[in-house]
Amino acid sequence: MDFIRETLGNTKLTRETFGNIPKPSQVLFYALAVLACSILAYGLFCRARLWWLGQPGWRWRSLGRAATGFFREVLGQRRVVRRLFAGWSHFFLFWGFAILFIGTLLLMADHWPAEIWPAWHFQYGLYYAVYKMTLDTAGIALIAGCLLLAYRRWTRPSSLGHNWRDWAILAALGTMGLSGYVVEALRLLWSRPLLPGVSYVGYALAQLIGHGHSDAALRTAHLCVWWGHALLGLTIVAVFPYARLFHAIAGMLNITGEPAQLGAMRPVSLEEVEQTGKVGVGNISDFTRGALLQLDGCMECGRCQEACPAYASGKPLTPRGVVQDVKRLLGTIGPALARQPRSADGAAAAEPSPAGPQLHEDTVTAETLWACTTCSACVEVCPVRIDPAGMIIDMRRYLVAEGQLSGPPATSLRRMENSNNPWGLPSEQRMEWADGLDVPTVKQRPDFEILYWVGCAAAYDRRVRRVARAFVRLMQAAGVRFAVLGTEERCTGDSARRMGEEFIFQSLATANVETLNRYKVRKIVTHCPHCFNALTKDFPQFGGHYEVVHHSQLLAELLRQGRLPLDGDGASRPGQPRAKRITLHDPCYLARVNEITAPPREVLSQAVSDGATLVEMARRGRTTFCCGAGGGRMWFEEAPSQRIGNLRAQEALATGADTVAVACPFCMVMMTDSVAQANSEARVLDIAELLAERLPDSPAEKQNPQT
Ligand code: SF4
Ligand code: SF4
Known part of the structure; x- marks a missing residue:
């Protein structure tokens, strides 16, 4: 309270702007400031001119969303601080720099109008005390940020870069902070202001410098350090567009545009x-x-x-x-x-x-x-x-x-074009996976409540067929009124589009949308996250708007509703071991791209028998690690030493799991290969297969155990 009484409205608690700086120095400073700002403006213009070389296609965010993005991502540094050390170091540097910059602008706002209208003055009293304390704290943040980032740069792998320009910028910003304190300390010593302690860092430094110096010596030192500080500041302003610092401006502008929606792509007409x-x-x-x-x-x-x-x-x-x-x-x-x-x-x-x-x-x-x-x-x-x-x-x-894709991936594209699936197998074989199961098509069951999108992998790959069969058994046990498109289903074209073959994708998507709309499909379930993504993010661009759920979501819902009669004991088929320790590999297109992470875990928690445990890998959920099959990589030949799936299988096996659960047919194929390559006996099973193991025996499945 005493502090507020002492400072509030106290016009003596202030500082003289440009105190001890002779008029010629002030004029020179302003001339140099104009030069620095001109170089900055020219640099900005040059960069903007380069951006303008690109094609139109910038999608502005609404004002509200841009403002929210600015507050959360620029001011709050929300995405930056996801990394503890580097993120918070950057946070300190950013805020230290920003507050000091704003403080300098406020100083100018106090000084310039006063040149014309001497009564104009707001830098005094309580406001000034808070201002000084805030700026001194910001200086600490700036210097701390520079030191922490320098430490990180020093200790980080050289593969991430040891660019001299980055060192120079860190050194310049750190020196700016330090020289600002020295200027402040010298000013406090010669000007002896009221309440010098509000500039608490400068005041402590002034005590170190000591009071035994003449005013003339202090003023000379102050002028010299002030010039060094000013020149450094103006240099930083001038080089801003030419150094890494420029990311602050470009990054901020980027917030005004619509961010990339994971899994969505721009159509080419x-x-x-x-x-x-x-x-x-x-x-x-x-x-x-x-x-x-x-x-x-x-x-x-x-x-x-x-x-x-x-x-x-x-x-x-x-x-x-x-x-x-x-x-x-x-x-x-x-x-x-x-x-x-x-x-x-x-x-x-x-x-x-x-x-x-x-x-x-x-x-x-x-x-x-x-x-x-x-x-x-x-x-x-x-x-x-x-x-x-x-x-x-x-x-x-x-x-x-340009025809620069050859070999197996090019073959897969040709097959998609000619046979409507990347395996190149006839459409007539599309329902073979369902042999012995009572799986109705949309024609046979026009009053279906949900369409099961089977996907090419389950239609043609012998291993993945078992996933579709297990899922169908679960839906039948729960009494879900589902139907399939059967031979009318085509590949979604997901891998074609992500390989860059937009036109094969568009022809597949258009035909599929026409079929789905003809049968008045409203709700779709699929066990394939790539099909899920295509159905939710690609097909709407071609008139296909459906409610789409992943099979993990439907199964979790059925479990919650108590519609699945899980009276089995979790034992596997004869000759196969029972899952005791299970780890879940989150598919990228499910967990990261479409943010579905809880339902597969809900299913697993019911799928495992008593005594079995679910062990998580370090990289899971939205930070999962790829199996290596997405983006059309499924169709590329790969040296075993470069298989991404091998890295993921090592992570999964390192948990000590005897069962690796997956929720994607591509992950199933990749992880099965990689687990086998690691000479492990661990099983790779889809979550539907694990859950189906708890169903009462199905006669159809016993007759076709290897289907
Ligand atoms: S694109 Fe640049 S800013 Fe973004 S994560 Fe990579 S290195 Fe960092
Ligand atoms: S493979 Fe690498 S470059 Fe491609 S999407 Fe994944 S992280 Fe990005």
Whole structure:
């Protein structure tokens, strides 16, 4: 209370702006400030001109959503602080810098109008006391952030980069903080203000410097350090657009655009292709403006690289590398492109010079692009919402259109085109999986309540057929009135689209939507997360709007309703062991992309017999690790040493599990291979198979145990 009484409205509690700074120095400072701001503005203009080379396609967020994003992600640093050490170090640096910057602006706002209207003055009294204390605290945060990030940089693997420019920026920011305190301490010593303790760090430093110096010496030292501090500050302002610091501006702007929706893709229309003559991204100017802006938002933190399964398995892909390499290319050829004539919408009309570095091969190799599983780990983990996976798929589209895909993946595409499934097997065989089970088609049961989308893997792969059979047994036991499309079902085209073959995908999607709409399908269940994603995020772009659930969700619901008669004891088929220790591998397209993590665990908790335990892997739920099959990688041949599934199988087996539960046919195939390769006897079973083991014996299943 005494403090408030002493400070409130006390006009003597203030400081003289530019105290001890002679008029010529002030004029020179302002001249240099104008120069620094001009360099900053020119840098911003140059970067914006490079972003403008891209294609239109920036989708603004509504004002409300942009403001929420700004508060949560910029001010709150919500995604940044997900990493404890690096995140909070960045948080301190960001807030320290931001508060000091705002403090400097407030000082100017107090000073400039007073030059014309001397009565203008608000930096005094209680406000001034709080202002000084806040700025002194912000200085501590800035210096602490710099030191912590320097420590991290020093101890991090060299593969993540030891760029001298980053060291220079950290040193400059830290020195700014320190020199600010020295200026403050010297000013306190010569000006002897009221309540010097409100500048508590400067005051402590002043005590260290001591009072035995002459005023003249203190004033000279103050002027010299002030100039050093001012020049450093102006240099930081001027280099802002040319250094990593620029991610703060580009990242902030990125918040104003719609963030990438995991698992969703931008459609390519035939009209667009006819107009532009282009498919996908073949040149730097084929990226959207939003994508080019994102390049500048990259803070090179390396989180995407650490999360990337392709990188972990020794493939040449690193999402951070892709973003940085493309950014370098933009900086190299962009300025020349920006000087060339533009199309009517402002996008670059001309192609880069054939003599200059090219996007494909010179900058990003095909091997790099094909390594991506589209698991979305990089997108999910990026603190500034950069979408390297989207950029990769756009570049793949170009490669496919140029006929640069060969071997088994190209064969799978041809099969999808000719036979409506990647196995290339006839549609007539699509119902063989259901032999001996009473599975009605939509024609046979037009009053079905839910459509079971079987998917190509369960239709044609012998192992995955058992998953479909187990799921059907469960639905029948629960009395679910379901039906299937039977031979009328086609591949969803998920892997075609993510391999970059948009047109085969579109033809499959359109035909499927036509079939689904013809049968007036409203609700769909599927055991395949890739089909789930296509049905929920791809098909609506082609007029298919359905309520879609994953089989884990339906099973969890049936369990909650008590509709499943689980009177079995959890024992497996004769000759097979009983699950005692189970671990769940979350599929990327279920857990991360579609945020379905609890239902499979609910199912497992009922599926396991008494005494069995569920052991979790460290990477689970939304931070799960890929099996290696997504994005069309299922159809690529791979050296055993580079199999992502092997890494995941090691993680699963390290839990000591005797059963690896999966909830995706692709994961089933990959994990089965990798567990076998590890010479483990652990079983890989779908959650539906585990739950079905608790059903009373099914005669049909006994007759067809290997179906
Ligand atoms: S989507 Fe997955 S595999 Fe592809 S770059 Fe990102 S993290 Fe790597
Ligand atoms: S893309 Fe995102 S996660 Fe990757 S290095 Fe850049 S900022 Fe970090």
